[in-house]
Amino acid sequence: MASDLGVSSLPGTVSDEAATEIDGARAAWLAAQAWTRWKRRVLPLLGAAALLFVWWALVAFLHVKPFIAPSPEVVAITLVQKWNILISNLWPTAIEAVSGFAIGNLVAIAIATLFVHRKSIEMAFFPIVVLLNSVPVVAKAPILVLLLGNGMAPKIAIAAVVCFFPTLVNMVRGLEAVSPQSLELMHVLSASKPDIFIRLRLPTSIPYLFSALKIAASTAVVGAIVGEWIGSQVGIGALIIQATYNFDSALLYATVICGSTFSVLFFLTIRLLERLCVRWAPGTTG
Amino acid sequence: MATIAPSDVALATTPETAPRDAPAVELSGVTVRFMSEQREVTALRDISFSLAPGTFLTLLGPSGCGKSTLLRVVADIIAPTGGTVNVLGRPPGEARRRREIGFVFQDPALLPWRSALDNVRLPLQVGGAARPARTGRSPEELLDLVGLAGWERALPHELSGGMRQRVSIARALLGDPRILLMDEPFGALDEITRDRLNDELLHVWRETGTTILFVTHSIQEAAYLGQRVLMLAANPGRVRELIAIDLPEPRQLTVRDTAAFAALTGRLRAVLETC
Numbered sequence: 001m002a003s004d005l006g007v008s009s010l011p012g013t014v015s016d017e018a019a020t021e022i023d024g025a026r027a028a029w030l031a032a033q034a035w036t037r038w039k040r041r042v043l044p045l046l047g048a049a050a051l052l053f054v055w056w057a058l059v060a061f062l063h064v065k066p067f068i069a070p071s072p073e074v075v076a077i078t079l080v081q082k083w084n085i086l087i088s089n090l091w092p093t094a095i096e097a098v099s100g101f102a103i104g105n106l107v108a109i110a111i112a113t114l115f116v117h118r119k120s121i122e123m124a125f126f127p128i129v130v131l132l133n134s135v136p137v138v139a140k141a142p143i144l145v146l147l148l149g150n151g152m153a154p155k156i157a158i159a160a161v162v163c164f165f166p167t168l169v170n171m172v173r174g175l176e177a178v179s180p181q182s183l184e185l186m187h188v189l190s191a192s193k194p195d196i197f198i199r200l201r202l203p204t205s206i207p208y209l210f211s212a213l214k215i216a217a218s219t220a221v222v223g224a225i226v227g228e229w230i231g232s233q234v235g236i237g238a239l240i241i242q243a244t245y246n247f248d249s250a251l252l253y254a255t256v257i258c259g260s261t262f263s264v265l266f267f268l269t270i271r272l273l274e275r276l277c278v279r280w281a282p283g284t285t286g
Numbered sequence: 287m288a289t290i291a292p293s294d295v296a297l298a299t300t301p302e303t304a305p306r307d308a309p310a311v312e313l314s315g316v317t318v319r320f321m322s323e324q325r326e327v328t329a330l331r332d333i334s335f336s337l338a339p340g341t342f343l344t345l346l347g348p349s350g351c352g353k354s355t356l357l358r359v360v361a362d363i364i365a366p367t368g369g370t371v372n373v374l375g376r377p378p379g380e381a382r383r384r385r386e387i388g389f390v391f392q393d394p395a396l397l398p399w400r401s402a403l404d405n406v407r408l409p410l411q412v413g414g415a416a417r418p419a420r421t422g423r424s425p426e427e428l429l430d431l432v433g434l435a436g437w438e439r440a441l442p443h444e445l446s447g448g449m450r451q452r453v454s455i456a457r458a459l460l461g462d463p464r465i466l467l468m469d470e471p472f473g474a475l476d477e478i479t480r481d482r483l484n485d486e487l488l489h490v491w492r493e494t495g496t497t498i499l500f501v502t503h504s505i506q507e508a509a510y511l512g513q514r515v516l517m518l519a520a521n522p523g524r525v526r527e528l529i530a531i532d533l534p535e536p537r538q539l540t541v542r543d544t545a546a547f548a549a550l551t552g553r554l555r556a557v558l559e560t561c
Contacts, residue, residue, distance in 0.1 A: 181395040184363050188389045190382060191412035199412055203399050280399040280441050 067247035078250040086258045093236040094262055096152055096224035100159020101216055108164045112171035133165040137226055145230050155227030162223040163216035174208025175201045210274040217270045221263040308375025310339040310465055310497035311360055316369035318355055328522035329355045335528060342491055344512030345501045348561050352523025353501040357467045361389050374464060388458030390468040394450040396442040402429060403438035406456045422462030432456045433486060448479035468500045481539060484511060488537055505554050510542060519561035526561050
């Protein structure tokens with residue numbers, strides 16, 4: 001950090017022996033750092049491999065029947081053999097999750113902006129939002145299916161609804177997280193309300209927004225899948241139900257792995273965006 | 287919490303050429319009362335004083351004496367409950383909209399996503415009609431003035447506390463304000479940094495010729511920086527005494543080791559104890 005800003009590190013008065021010694025200590029320190037980094041990458045993989053082995057051993061030695069639980073290698077084979085079926089079912093789920101994510105978050109950001117500027121609207125509607133949020137998603141889903149029919153629309157709506165609440169709460173908090181002194185500064189500068197919103201409140205809320213978006217990325221996928229459980233022929237959710245009713249445990253596991261992988265990739269995309277957008281908080285810079 | 291002063295109504299009721307030789311800051315009978323659930327608190331009672339342009343005034347007093355409130359009244363952040371305030375011969379709101387007032391808070395209040403230079407530029411980007419047409423020193427020159435040349439692109443979290451406060455001083459100086467209000471700006475800094483910034487502030491003051499009102503908790507700082515010290519008493523906040531500081535100009539840090547300085551701070555401490 002300091003070197004980026006043109007500050008030299010050591011004065012030029014160090015003797016040669018001392019310099020060699022410093023170089024040696026530095027090399028040792030770098031080696032220790034590299035070892036720690038390597039461990040951080042490899043140990044999680046070893047942990048996962050160990051768990052896979054335990055899974056395999058349990059299924060093999062306890063003679064678990066294939067329709068109750070498959071062994072890992074059967075799941076792997078299914079993943080390859082039924083790749084086309086899995087992908088063609090992942091597509092609709094992905095589209096629903098991502099569209100729901102976009103709609104739910106945009107609406108939440110707009111309403112948070114309104115709430116921050118019109119306190120009486122917040123007082124009137126915030127308790128109702130909290131109430132609606134406490135209705136479990138599996139209970140909201142059938143209502144939306146009845147309202148919106150059998151296509152993608154109800155699944156997108158469910159995904160949007162589950163994204164909406166965390167983003168609304170965090171966004172309101174973020175927009176209000178400005179320090180009193182920043183507001184006084186803006187007043188001394190005779191800043192207008194739009195000035196304060198664009199130059200102060202919005203940038204302040206971005207880290208809060210991203211922590212909500214990271215939650216929403218996973219819950220949007222859950223919302224879409226739950227939507228597909230109720231009256232759908234395609235999608236990860238429909239495939240899960242189908243595989244369960246057919247006692248096709250290998251396909252069930254493969255479907256779950258497919259859905260989770262998508263969910264993780266979605267989350268990682270949001271985190272990457274966060275790293276690109278939020279460069280000022282010390283915790284998020286390299 | 288007090289109400290924010292009535293917001294921007296029409297600009298300039300006083301002619302452009304308004305009082306040239308008017309006092310920089312003039313308060314007469316200023317009273318500020320805050321309402322709370324339990325009681326009414328009188329933060330300031332009947333404050334009157336007048337300050338010639340170019341004066342360096344330090345405000346000293348026990349905590350709760352309303353020093354910060356007084357600055358906020360001058361900056362048009364808090365409207366007084368009673369009395370009149372004039373800044374450069376005009377109501378403080380007008381002085382604020384003309385960008386005649388710079389404010390430095392105890393917390394630098396920098397925008398963490400902006401570089402040092404972009405933080406100094408903020409006053410050019412907000413405030414619509416209030417934005418200064420002529421800025422005097424450029425943001426780059428101001429960073430240089432506060433000793434931060436070469437740090438333009440650094441983000442606030444890459445700067446030390448003292449450097450951040452220098453950025454906020456540069457920001458307050460943008461547009462050549464004729465009044466600089468400083469609310470314990472160095473209160474959170476270590477003594478070494480504080481000494482250096484005190485000297486740099488005196489340098490800036492001599493360079494710009496601006497009027498400075500400087501709130502502090504430190505008797506040493508009040509005596510070293512101020513041409514005059516306004517001593518306030520607490521509960522309710524009121525003027526205890528306006529003390530002239532008779533030290534050789536320009537001030538050098540070594541003056542603090544002299545007997546004259548010790549006598550001065552001794553006197554200030556004695557007055558402070560009666561507040």
